[in-house]
Amino acid sequence: MNPSSANATGYTVRRMARGEVDLALEWAAAEGWNPGLHDAQCFHAADPDGFFIGEYDGEPAGCMSAVAYGEALGFIGLYIVAPAFRGRGFGLRLWQAGIAYLGDRNIGLDGVVSQQANYRRSGFQLAYRNVRFQGVGKAHEAAGVVEASAVPFQHLADYDAQLFSAARPQFLTQWFDQPEGAALVALKGGCVRGYGVLRACRSGYKIGPLFADDANIADDLYRALAACAPGETVFLDVPEPNDHAMALAARHGMTSVFETARMYTKAPPAIPVDRVFGVTSFELG
Numbered sequence: 001m002n003p004s005s006a007n008a009t010g011y012t013v014r015r016m017a018r019g020e021v022d023l024a025l026e027w028a029a030a031e032g033w034n035p036g037l038h039d040a041q042c043f044h045a046a047d048p049d050g051f052f053i054g055e056y057d058g059e060p061a062g063c064m065s066a067v068a069y070g071e072a073l074g075f076i077g078l079y080i081v082a083p084a085f086r087g088r089g090f091g092l093r094l095w096q097a098g099i100a101y102l103g104d105r106n107i108g109l110d111g112v113v114s115q116q117a118n119y120r121r122s123g124f125q126l127a128y129r130n131v132r133f134q135g136v137g138k139a140h141e142a143a144g145v146v147e148a149s150a151v152p153f154q155h156l157a158d159y160d161a162q163l164f165s166a167a168r169p170q171f172l173t174q175w176f177d178q179p180e181g182a183a184l185v186a187l188k189g190g191c192v193r194g195y196g197v198l199r200a201c202r203s204g205y206k207i208g209p210l211f212a213d214d215a216n217i218a219d220d221l222y223r224a225l226a227a228c229a230p231g232e233t234v235f236l237d238v239p240e241p242n243d244h245a246m247a248l249a250a251r252h253g254m255t256s257v258f259e260t261a262r263m264y265t266k267a268p269p270a271i272p273v274d275r276v277f278g279v280t281s282f283e284l285g
Helices: 020-030 039-046 090-102 113-121 153-164 169-177 215-226 243-251
Strands: 011-015 051-056 059-069 073-081 106-112 125-136 145-147 182-188 191-200 205-212 233-239 255-264 276-278
Touching (some): 020 059, 059 090, 125 243, 145 215, 153 169, 153 205, 169 191, 215 276
Parallel strands (some): 073 106
Antiparallel strands (some): 125 233, 182 191
8 A cells, every 4th residue: 555545534654754753662662562762763774664653633543663674574563553543443554554565575573472363364474482581680791792883883784684684784883872772792703703782771671682603602792781781670582492592591580571473474584593592672673
């Protein structure tokens, strides 16, 4: 459908302006999703054309992100209809706009497990579960970990593309440099062996992504990132098939508080999930 089209109800779906992404994050906070304090700027940078807003007689009624990563991959998130406008089919119109924009790309999402059947009817298939763990930041020392600003950006972008399955340099530029956060890299012999980002959220801090070549490197990065928020609540979203990542969460006394169903319209991207110790976000993949 044409994202700017309207129907007789006075409901219109169009692309968001940058400032309107802040509203989407406010709605996400109201839903209890605990977004990052600076997510709006970072998310919009990933794909400025990939954010949609539904309006009823000019009043914001719903939103959805449908971020395109190149020509092969897309990811859906921030799918929200404001409570006062639910039950009118407004969410379907947003969904149609986002799916139409992403076209024939392999589309992913992190949905609540109870909605798997609905997503299957839209052509999505379960790949695995992501489990959100909650813990407390503690002071640690970790060898071989440096700030991302000390590493050539292209080295980090190349490493990220191996584990995310698509290039996303515009997003990473914002993600690494966001205020109230930390971006740390594990190096060996001058080569990137892993990296992670800690960001401030409405409640506590989230670590994501946490990418590493092996469990020991992931542990070093986790310790260093958690040490940036001593005494604060820390969250880590772990792909369940990565046994070493699940063990890392248990080793640091983290408890499971939420889970999502990672689903795709095509075969899951061929990435080494055993090196993904924490996903970037449930909204952007």
